[in-house]
Amino acid sequence: MKKQTKPKHLGLIVGGGELPQQVAKLARQAGMMVYPVNLSGFAKTKSELSNGPWRSIGQIGGILEDLKDADVSQICFAGIVDRPNFSTLQLDEIGRQEMPRISTAAQQGDDALMRAVLSVFENAGFDIIGPDEIAASLLAPAGQLGTIEPNQQQIADMNKAAQIAKAVGQLDIGQGAIVCRGVVLAVEAQEGTDAMLRRCASLPKSMRGTRKEPAGVLVKTPKPGQEMRIDLPTIGVETVQRASEAGLAGIGFVTGQTFLLERKAMLAQADRLGLFLFGLNLQEIE
Amino acid sequence: MKKQTKPKHLGLIVGGGELPQQVAKLARQAGMMVYPVNLSGFAKTKSELSNGPWRSIGQIGGILEDLKDADVSQICFAGIVDRPNFSTLQLDEIGRQEMPRISTAAQQGDDALMRAVLSVFENAGFDIIGPDEIAASLLAPAGQLGTIEPNQQQIADMNKAAQIAKAVGQLDIGQGAIVCRGVVLAVEAQEGTDAMLRRCASLPKSMRGTRKEPAGVLVKTPKPGQEMRIDLPTIGVETVQRASEAGLAGIGFVTGQTFLLERKAMLAQADRLGLFLFGLNLQEIE
Numbered sequence: 001m002k003k004q005t006k007p008k009h010l011g012l013i014v015g016g017g018e019l020p021q022q023v024a025k026l027a028r029q030a031g032m033m034v035y036p037v038n039l040s041g042f043a044k045t046k047s048e049l050s051n052g053p054w055r056s057i058g059q060i061g062g063i064l065e066d067l068k069d070a071d072v073s074q075i076c077f078a079g080i081v082d083r084p085n086f087s088t089l090q091l092d093e094i095g096r097q098e099m100p101r102i103s104t105a106a107q108q109g110d111d112a113l114m115r116a117v118l119s120v121f122e123n124a125g126f127d128i129i130g131p132d133e134i135a136a137s138l139l140a141p142a143g144q145l146g147t148i149e150p151n152q153q154q155i156a157d158m159n160k161a162a163q164i165a166k167a168v169g170q171l172d173i174g175q176g177a178i179v180c181r182g183v184v185l186a187v188e189a190q191e192g193t194d195a196m197l198r199r200c201a202s203l204p205k206s207m208r209g210t211r212k213e214p215a216g217v218l219v220k221t222p223k224p225g226q227e228m229r230i231d232l233p234t235i236g237v238e239t240v241q242r243a244s245e246a247g248l249a250g251i252g253f254v255t256g257q258t259f260l261l262e263r264k265a266m267l268a269q270a271d272r273l274g275l276f277l278f279g280l281n282l283q284e285i286e
Numbered sequence: 287m288k289k290q291t292k293p294k295h296l297g298l299i300v301g302g303g304e305l306p307q308q309v310a311k312l313a314r315q316a317g318m319m320v321y322p323v324n325l326s327g328f329a330k331t332k333s334e335l336s337n338g339p340w341r342s343i344g345q346i347g348g349i350l351e352d353l354k355d356a357d358v359s360q361i362c363f364a365g366i367v368d369r370p371n372f373s374t375l376q377l378d379e380i381g382r383q384e385m386p387r388i389s390t391a392a393q394q395g396d397d398a399l400m401r402a403v404l405s406v407f408e409n410a411g412f413d414i415i416g417p418d419e420i421a422a423s424l425l426a427p428a429g430q431l432g433t434i435e436p437n438q439q440q441i442a443d444m445n446k447a448a449q450i451a452k453a454v455g456q457l458d459i460g461q462g463a464i465v466c467r468g469v470v471l472a473v474e475a476q477e478g479t480d481a482m483l484r485r486c487a488s489l490p491k492s493m494r495g496t497r498k499e500p501a502g503v504l505v506k507t508p509k510p511g512q513e514m515r516i517d518l519p520t521i522g523v524e525t526v527q528r529a530s531e532a533g534l535a536g537i538g539f540v541t542g543q544t545f546l547l548e549r550k551a552m553l554a555q556a557d558r559l560g561l562f563l564f565g566l567n568l569q570e571i572e
Contacts, residue, residue: 083469085492107468164457171453173470182393183369184459187473190493191485199477199485206371207476 010134011072011126012036013063014043014052015079018261019234021047022138023078023131030134035070037063042081057084061094064124075121077230078131083113083190109172114227130229131259140235140258140279146267148276150250153181154217158252158278160184161219162285169223175233178248180208180216193220193239200246209247214274218243219252221282228257236261240269240277250276257282296420297358297412298322299349300329300338301365304547305520307333308424309364309417316420321356323349328367343370347380350410361407363516364417369399369476395458400513416515417545426521426544426565432553434562436536439467440503444538444564446470447505448571455509461519464534466494466502479506483528495533500560504529505538507568514543522547526555526563536562543568 010032014020020043024034036052044050053066067075086103089095098120105116118128132139144150150158161179164187168174174188178200185208188196197218200208209215220233235253243251251270253260258279260266270277296318300306306329310320322338330336339352353361372389375381384406391402404414418425430436436444447465454460454473462474464486471489474482483504486494495501506519521539529537537556539546544565546552556563 082490083493088492109469164459167457168454168459168473171450171470173450173454173473178475183395183476184457185476187454187459187475189464189473190469190471190489195485195488199481202481203476204368206374207369 008032008074009070009072010034011067011070011075012049013075013077014038014049015077015081016042016044017080017234018236019131019135019259020049020078022261023076023135024049026135026137027076035067035072037066039079039081042079056090057081058089058091058095058099060098060120061092064094064121067126072126074127074129076129076131076134077118083110110231111172111223111226114230118227118229128229130232132228132232132257135259138259138261138263139256140253140260142255142279142281145277145279146270146275148250148271148274150217150276150278153215154249154276157181157215158217158219158250158280159285161217162221162252162280165219165221166224166282166285169221169226172223175223176218176220178216178218178246180248183207185216193218194242197239197242197246200248201242205247209249211244211247214244214247214249216246216248217250217252218248219280220258221254221285222257224282232257232259234259234261235266237266237269240266240273240275244273244275248275250278252278252280254282255279294318294360295356295358296320297353297356297361298335299361299363300324300335301363301367302328302330303366303520304522305417305421305545306335306364308547309362309421310335312421312423313362321353321358323352325365325367328365342376343367344375344377344381344385346384346406347378350380350407353412359411359413360415361412362415362417362420363404369396396517397458397509397512400516404513404515414515416518418514418518418543421545424545424547424549425542426539426546428541428565428567431563431565432556432561434536434557434560436503436562436564439501440535440562443467443501444503444505444536444566445571447503448507448538448566451505451507452510452568452571455507455512458509461509462504462506464502464504464532466534469493471502479504479525480528483525483532486532486534487528491533495535497530497533500530500533500535502532502534503536503538504534505566506544507540507571508543510568518543518545520545520547521552523552523555526552526559526561530559530561534561536564538564538566540568541565
């Protein structure tokens with residue numbers, strides 16, 4: 001008779017984008033039972049996770065109940081969640097209790113906000129694991145991916161963009177920067193990477209590259225010391241598409257601390273559009 | 287018989303915007319003769335300066351000749367000039383000689399670029415004076431201007447935005463930042479202040495203020511150690527208009543190191559739209 005091991009149970013708090021689905025898939029492959037709680041306004045309305053319960057982010061008590069009902073001890077946050085408007089959140093009772101502390105922490109920046117949110121779940125007895133622990137296979141490897149090789153100018157731009165991204169990360173501003181021929185074209189704050197790439201595309205052509213003559217590099221880095229369990233940078237097909245539209249020559253990211261979603265499609269897209277993709281070591285940036 | 291003092295001659299290199307006209311006016315009021323050289327593509331095509339010679343920015347030899355013909359010893363750069371595309375500049379002979387050094391310096395950032403440009407004129411024997419020396423009356427005073435007073439949250443946001451603007455200035459990225467309720471909404475790089483304000487206006491309302499409930503502050507600072515003779519921040523009616531459209535509560539700027547153009551109209555506009563205007567001391571920021 002085969003020995004039956006009780007599968008581990010994982011509570012998955014589902015935000016926007018493709019990452020939660022990927023995490024769920026990999027968790028199941030690792031033998032875990034996945035219990036999703038979908039965040040209204042962020043989680044995809046149609047996915048294999050969407051038949052789990054739905055909660056607004058002010059319903060902290062409801063989310064805790066869902067997780068307890070599912071009898072999970074480990075939970076994982078995955079996917080995009082924008083900063084809420086604290087004054088219009090629909091709160092349940094636990095939400096009302098916890099929100100003053102969370103919104104005060106939010107004034108210190110994104111990272112303090114995330115730590116405050118996580119502490120609510122830790123205080124309720126849950127272990128929080130990062131999506132990177134479950135989905136390690138999605139993390140970016142080191143060095144050149146794809147077939148396009150950066151030239152000397154592009155390597156110099158990538159190194160400078162990495163320094164800038166790290167420095168603005170230290171100020172808890174954001175995770176990305178674009179440098180073209182030595183000049184900082186854009187720095188990411190609350191608008192996000194896509195909006196930063198769009199505005200880069202709208203700069204005068206004298207400042208930036210073009211599809212025909214690409215120049216400049218986007219680099220994303222996690223903020224140094226940031227809460228890794230909730231907010232690692234992600235790069236996907238759309239990032240490559242938009243970088244190409246902005247005339248960039250390539251994208252740099254931090255080895256082991258960046259999720260590459262749909263990696264195969266992303267590599268094919270980068271090769272087709274002539275962009276390089278490169279994994280940097282955060283320690284070596286400076 | 288009245289003693290005749292020979293008036294001083296000032297060569298004025300005219301870029302975009304309203305500042306050059308203001309500088310010319312104040313220089314004449316101070317008894318100087320003004321000889322403008324208009325930069326094609328930047329200087330206003332119709333202004334009281336536009337009957338002076340026109341030069342493209344690659345015609346360095348031509349600009350030097352114009353200045354020598356005018357028999358000036360002091361020159362002043364005023365107005366907006368964007369970074370050029372060095373590969374498509376139309377160069378005259380001196381331009382061809384000087385451009386390799388300038389475009390190499392440009393890779394170090396905006397400030398190195400400006401120093402390299404100024405050194406060409408210094409080496410040709412000209413004294414360069416900053417527009418702030420002529421137009422000191424346009425420089426921002428300290429403290430609250432206008433009738434709107436910032437509240438405690440807005441003062442905290444202004445102080446944080448000032449710290450961020452100073453820090454990103456130290457990295458030679460840009461001159462401005464927007465903070466709203468403790469969160470860095472936007473950081474300025476090559477896109478300029480207007481574009482930064484526009485993208486702030488397009489952020490979700492949950493993150494920012496609105497005309498009805500304004501929140502958040504734009505602060506502009508010169509980059510610490512930057513070349514003051516060519517690139518001080520300027521604020522005018524349009525800045526106030528765009529800041530209001532972005533839902534901001536006010537604008538902070540550095541006392542004595544910011545040009546306030548059309549001050550009267552700007553103050554009236556700020557009062558009407560309910561924005562505060564505040565002069566900060568750069569030394570006290572941190």
